[in-house]
Amino acid sequence: ALPVLEEDQRQARLQALDAQVKQCRECAGIVNYRQQTVFGAGQLRPTVCFMGEAPGAEEDRSGQPFIGKAGQLLTKIIQAMKLNREEVYILNALKCRPPQNRTPIPEEIGFCRHFAASQLDVLQPKFIVCLGAVAVQSLLQSKLSIGRLRGRFHQYAGAQVVVTYHPSYLLRNESAKKLVWEDMQMLMREL
Numbered sequence: 390a391l392p393v394l395e396e397d398q399r400q401a402r403l404q405a406l407d408a409q410v411k412q413c414r415e416c417a418g419i420v421n422y423r424q425q426t427v428f429g430a431g432q433l434r435p436t437v438c439f440m441g442e443a444p445g446a447e448e449d450r451s452g453q454p455f456i457g458k459a460g461q462l463l464t465k466i467i468q469a470m471k472l473n474r475e476e477v478y479i480l481n482a483l484k485c486r487p488p489q490n491r492t493p494i495p496e497e498i499g500f501c502r503h504f505a506a507s508q509l510d511v512l513q514p515k516f517i518v519c520l521g522a523v524a525v526q527s528l529l530q531s532k533l534s535i536g537r538l539r540g541r542f543h544q545y546a547g548a549q550v551v552v553t554y555h556p557s558y559l560l561r562n563e564s565a566k567k568l569v570w571e572d573m574q575m576l577m578r579e580l
């Protein structure tokens with residue numbers, strides 16, 4: 390693990406990483422369809438990082454993570470936790486939008502993994518919330534379902550990891566909202 394980094398070091402490392410992401414052609418596929426990369430946004434010293442799947446249409450247009458419908462729901466979840474988007478950090482497993490928002494294939498998750506991993510190495514959060522199966526596959530390299538993994542803490546490089554459902558899933562399955570809220574409360578008790 391890296392020693393605790395000062396804020397200017399974090400900024401410099403993230404900027405260098407963002408520049409690499411912009412140049413990346415590793416997966417050679419979806420890079421041809423997206424408009425721009427979406428690196429992530431938030432605090433340089435976040436206690437909590439939220440990790441999603443991949444940019445959608447609005448994120449691809451703006452370069453900012455989680456600003457569409459799912460993003461608005463994520464913002465509400467963050468606010469319900471008595472936090473705000475500026476004090477957390479939001480990133481995705483993939484930095485490019487897959488065509489038609491299709492689910493990323495395992496190879497794409499694998500190619501992109503080192504970017505999110507390096508980003509989290511710099512940010513050194515206390516908690517990482519994996520939103521959905523793609524974030525889980527990237528971070529924990531697990532194929533288990535959210536249902537199997539939620540409800541307890543997992544470990545990643547010194548951070549406590551909470552696994553929960555993706556906000557887009559909640560838009561289609563209202564009843565899962567209470568499960569996500571249970572997961573967020575588990576985290577909040579440790580804050």
Ligand code: URA
Nearest residue numbers: 441442443444454455
């Ligand atoms: N869904 C995600 O997983 N990430 C985003 O940035 C937007 C929607």
